[in-house]
Amino acid sequence: MxxxxxxxxxxxxxxxxxxxxxxxxxxxxxxxxxxxxxxxxxxxxxxxxxxxxxxxxGVFAAEGAASIAGTIAQGLGFVGAAAATGFSALGAGIAVAAAAPAAIGAFSENEKNFGKSLIFVALGEGVAIYGLLISILIINKL
Missing domain, CATH: 1.10.287 (Helix Hairpins)
Structure with missing residues (x-):
């Protein structure tokens, strides 16, 4: 370099x-x-x-670099996998941003609400895990 x-x-x-x-x-x-x-x-x-x-x-192309061979379908598959992961993580962030303050407020009022409020926060994180799973399935099909 x-x-x-x-x-x-x-x-x-x-x-x-x-x-x-x-x-x-x-x-x-x-x-x-x-x-x-x-x-x-x-x-x-x-x-x-x-x-x-x-x-x-071709300004930044390396001299001895191998060219990447693939079809447009493979490229769009990778874009779809990236979109599935990115948008699901964005949705999970929005869900946790809404659920976590409410869970903290419910816990501060009554300590017995901790388990119930924790479930709602975990459900929001589940969206990101589902998106990651879908992107893994898409990449496995390529």
Whole structure:
């Protein structure tokens, strides 16, 4: 690995995250925070589009690298497996974010409610496990 291969991505990541530094320290107003967040999202999308263009032109291709052989169906299968895992984890996070504070409130009022409230929090986590199971089944079929 050359120095340029290490420095260039680190520099790009630093430039992308630079507009958010003051926002996370809490030293900006709402209008400035919106501007910084918009700048961050636009620069991230510009870098992603630039990487796609460079990859299409073969700029970052290694000299002796083997090409990846596969069909479009396999690629879409991997995308589907990633979507199943990602969206189920997102849904589980939303479910736990709603159930956990309610469970803590119920437990603080009556200590006998601990088991019942813990079940509702665990049910929310079950959604992520089901999504992971579906993605494993999808990958096994490829």
């Amino acid at each position: 050359t120095v340029l291969e290490f420095i260039l991505p680190a520099l790009i990541i630093a430039l992308i995250s630079l507009p958010l530094v003051k926002m996370f320290t809490g030293k900006v107003n709402a209008k400035s925070a919106k501007w910084r967040l918009t700048t961050h999202i636009c620069s991230f999308l510009a870098v992603v589009c630039g990487l796609f263009l460079f990859q299409a032109n």
